[in-house]
Amino acid sequence: MEGIKFFLFGGKGGVGKTTCAAAQAIKFAQNGKKSLLFSTDPAHSLADSFGIRLSQGINSLGQIPNLFLYEIKAEDVYDIFREEYFAEIKKLLATCSYLDEEDLDDLLSLSIPGLDELMGLKTIMDFIESHEFDVYIWDTAPTGHTLRLLTLPEILDEWVIAAARMKWKYYDVIRGLLPQDSFEPGEDIFFKMKKLIKNVYSFLKNPGSSHFTLVMIPAAMAIEESKRMGKQLSSNGISVQRIIINNMNPNNVDCPFCKEKNEAQSQYLKEITDYYRGKEIIVISAQPQEVKGPGMLSCITEYF
Ligand SMILES: Nc1ncnc2c1ncn2[C@@H]1O[C@H](COP(=O)(O)OP(=O)(O)O)[C@@H](O)[C@H]1O
Numbered sequence: 682m683e684g685i686k687f688f689l690f691g692g693k694g695g696v697g698k699t700t701c702a703a704a705q706a707i708k709f710a711q712n713g714k715k716s717l718l719f720s721t722d723p724a725h726s727l728a729d730s731f732g733i734r735l736s737q738g739i740n741s742l743g744q745i746p747n748l749f750l751y752e753i754k755a756e757d758v759y760d761i762f763r764e765e766y767f768a769e770i771k772k773l774l775a776t777c778s779y780l781d782e783e784d785l786d787d788l789l790s791l792s793i794p795g796l797d798e799l800m801g802l803k804t805i806m807d808f809i810e811s812h813e814f815d816v817y818i819w820d821t822a823p824t825g826h827t828l829r830l831l832t833l834p835e836i837l838d839e840w841v842i843a844a845a846r847m848k849w850k851y852y853d854v855i856r857g858l859l860p861q862d863s864f865e866p867g868e869d870i871f872f873k874m875k876k877l878i879k880n881v882y883s884f885l886k887n888p889g890s891s892h893f894t895l896v897m898i899p900a901a902m903a904i905e906e907s908k909r910m911g912k913q914l915s916s917n918g919i920s921v922q923r924i925i926i927n928n929m930n931p932n933n934v935d936c937p938f939c940k941e942k943n944e945a946q947s948q949y950l951k952e953i954t955d956y957y958r959g960k961e962i963i964v965i966s967a968q969p970q971e972v973k974g975p976g977m978l979s980c981i982t983e984y985f
């Protein structure tokens with residue numbers, strides 16, 4: 682994992698993504714790496730996991746130096762998009778049609794699926810470019826959301842190409858209608874967007890810079906969903922490097938209920954290890970108490 686900067690934790694809801702991402706981030710921080718743990722799950726839970734309150738933006742964590750937490754809110758990143766791109770797109774669309782301001786706002790917010798997540802990643806890419814942190818640990822949203830983001834390039838590409846085509850189609854007309862110099866194409870906004878998309882995805886697809894951990898629990902539904910996610914990721918050029926099987930019950934119990942549960946879990950464990958043969962696999966035991974706060978998270982850190 683030497684040289685890798687970006688660690689993604691993905692999987693079905695409730696399997697332990699946030700817990701594992703937090704434990705991994707603590708581990709890096711303890712090893713002296715300046716670490717940014719960030720989440721894009723709209724139901725943010727970094728604050729709950731650490732048992733603290735987080736303010737907007739990047740938070741430092743007194744008791745663990747080197748560790749910084751950031752819950753990226755969709756509204757904030759949407760503002761970044763508005764600032765950087767919106768005005769120009771709006772100017773373009775407004776000159777081409779009879780839509781009013783409100784219609785345009787609705788249209789733009791509706792027609793760009795996954796834009797909030799992309800802009801969230803853009804803020805992280807900006808940190809990476811300025812070498813702010815040594816490592817980045819991403820607590821992703823549950824499967825559907827994350828896949829939408831990771832399969833976004835094609836959707837966005839289509840949108841950008843269609844919009845760019847429209848711009849050039851109407852360019853002469855608009856220029857002719859407006860007073861001289863009031864329609865300034867400036868740096869092509871669509872070119873800028875395409876460049877951003879390309880940068881983000883080439884970073885995510887490069888196993889030398891990004892590392893994907895798929896988290897699951899030993900239960901049929903979680904395993905099936907993880908397999909589907911793994912396939913979709915790999916068909917988009919992103920490979921899963923590590924598997925975490927979380928919440929394994931201890932084996933040395935003699936109540937009939939636990940015994941039956943353990944037998945089922947052991948079968949699933951075998952199925953997972955066979956299916957993901959060759960990949961790094963970490964098996965984490967179910968803890969007697971809920972994993973919450975830096976103290977409890979440190980128990981999970983030992984697995985990394
Ligand atoms: N190994 C474990 N043992 C006991 N509780 C766990 C373990 N891993 C996670 N939990 C608990 O399970 C719940 C869900 O975990 P979380 O990390 O929030 O999942 P996700 O981010 O995938 O939705 C949390 O209450 C967490 O404290």
Ligand SMILES: [Mg+2]
Nearest residue numbers: 698699722726
């Ligand atoms: Mg979570």
